[in-house]
Amino acid sequence: MDSIEKIGNSIIQHGRYNDRIYLMKLDPADMPSLLDKMDSLAEKEGYSKIFTKVPGSFKDLLCARNYLCEASIPRYYGGEDAVIMSKFLDEKRSIDSLDEMHEEVIKKSLSKEKFLNPTLPFGYSIRKCEKQDIENMAEVYQETFDTYPFPIHDPNYLLKTMEDHVVYFGVFKDEKVVALSSAEIDYDHSAVEMTDFATLPEFRGKGLSSHLLMKMAEEMRSMGIRTAFTIARASSYGMNIVFAKCGYEYCGRLVNNTNIGGDIESMNIWYRKLKA
Template sequence: MFETIENIDGALVYHGNMHKRIYFSQSDNVDLDNLLQKMKTLANEKQYEKILSKTTEEKAAILKSKGFEIEAKIPGLYNGTTDGYFLADYINKERHGYNDKIAKTIATVKSIAQAANKPDSDSYFHMPENMILRELASNEFHLLETLHNKAYKYHPNQIKDVTYFSKLKELNHQFYGLFQNGQLLVSAIIGINKEEGNMEIVDFVTHPDYRGQNLSYFLVQDIKEKMKSFACKTIYTMVRSTSYGLNITFSKHGFIFAGTLKNNCMVRDTLESMNVWYFKEPEQSRP
């Protein structure tokens, strides 16, 4: 499987050799001291280099006391009232930094993207008439796998398959695709957490023949419109920090920059830092 997903002592844990990283989030009643010990043991056994956690402000203080550092913050991530934090501990200290060239690129992308920020009241852009955006059912997961095969043809270890998609569906994920003449051009996966009152855009995959056309714009537009139906107050996502296109796309949609997760995951053959962006449900004006 692309990545192992399991529940450890009340925490949802993602880990695997491709990213050489553990990513976990936990509920309020978790024994964090015991959980952290298990995360450290798992990291040492598997030779993982980084442990990343998504958590509340209260738990963030505990993690900081254990050597974790804050890499991103989303105000009101939990039900619109409690701030959310992403904190990291680097088992391999060399993974913590990057060279000046990459640092400058990350800073430039961030600056240009933030300059493109648009208010939520901006015009709605209509999709071309020959395109259709719709949710994919479980019996269509083979279409997603085929798209991944095309997008990651030369990086087969990064291909998500039907088994992995089925596991995500069990964890309240939904799958959307942009089609043209029956062909899947772009896919998006959304993780919906009704308990936390938020949703995550997990990833976009674009057919290699259609890259650079900003087709993901229409999926983001559609996902924003689904917030109320899912009773979610916040959308968040992680985007390659060196990608001008997606960072600008989210900023244009009114997403706010929350921070950068350093050297967080492998994308094709490069260890990439990820920018965290979030969008808040606009407050209704009072009479």
């Protein structure tokens, strides 16, 4: 898997698995020298993409350094938008060969009616996951994903993140996890990434991801979190429809961004305001 490291007080993920550098968390005091250090690292390792999530006030600086704005998340930094800026170091990686299909996914998703059914199917329950669920959770993730940008199939990783800043939610049937998701909280900015959705094949088609997403929003709102967003596979009709139906707004696409499902895929950004 790719490694997570600090440069100054900023946090990056990088490695050959995703063939990229991801600036996960920026300390503004590290700018602009951080950009030089990421360039040097990318050149040394031969990575083909750098992507960043930074306050909108840094957009001009990154544009001047050959970054493109692929998406934005309204109000992520209080009253300031987050911009997702990417630098392509290999022209081939900047080409979305499935652009037409990805556009059709968005069009179809936005045409769907809002999700208005809060009642789970009979025999199912939904709750936050706890430590005793971790082995079962890892099994679900192992069965669902051939590859994933973070080691969510590893019980030790699930435990570490659960003890830190991630709240996992599960749909249960007969005391077993059949669908999962997680809320990765950025407490500094009162924001949350809704992510790690997985449903076992035999339980798909029941709207379980929509139920998870609505439950997560309810919990995050009660914690005072203002902003929710997700990074969803651009080719997935199912997940993009889930976010559209649950009131999220489409904010842009990250081209050839993430190793998931066995290949590097483009990803869509969706956003929802949880609190004023």
